[in-house]
Amino acid sequence: MSIEAFILVGGRSSRLGRDKALERIGGKTLAERALNNVRESGIAEKIFFATGNEIEFAIEAAKLDAQFVFDSIQGRGPLGALYTALTNTSAEWVFILACDLPFVTPALIANLSRYIYGEHGGFGAIVPEQPD
Numbered sequence: 001m002s003i004e005a006f007i008l009v010g011g012r013s014s015r016l017g018r019d020k021a022l023e024r025i026g027g028k029t030l031a032e033r034a035l036n037n038v039r040e041s042g043i044a045e046k047i048f049f050a051t052g053n054e055i056e057f058a059i060e061a062a063k064l065d066a067q068f069v070f071d072s073i074q075g076r077g078p079l080g081a082l083y084t085a086l087t088n089t090s091a092e093w094v095f096i097l098a099c100d101l102p103f104v105t106p107a108l109i110a111n112l113s114r115y116i117y118g119e120h121g122g123f124g125a126i127v128p129e130q131p132d
Helices: 030-041 054-063 079-085 106-116
Strands: 001-010 046-051 067-070 093-098
Touching: 001 030, 001 079, 030 046, 030 093, 030 106, 046 054, 046 079, 054 067, 067 079, 079 093, 093 106
Parallel strands: 001 046, 001 093, 046 067
Antiparallel strands: none
16 A cells, blocks of 8 residues: 655744744754655655745755645635645645654654554544643
């Protein structure tokens, strides 16, 4: 089964006031952390950034040696980015990760992908929850 990953980096960052994908934690941008975690999980054949800001983020993606797609419908937020991912994939499964979740680990990503293949297979979507 094929999986492509899309990291959402195109938000307006209205609460922060600047591009959150370029904010640093532990010496790496949120975009870089997300990309590294997806790469280390080993689940995806291809990884893309989905962005609403064509110019600004294209430079960052090039620095990270990453592919990117621009939002198919501008200004629609995460739902628009999800639409962009689903209409720009040739894979059977799509893994979506918002860049502002810096503590999602490669192990968590790999564990979620196991639900596609193992005895728990047959799902149309897999969405993690936490008690709070």
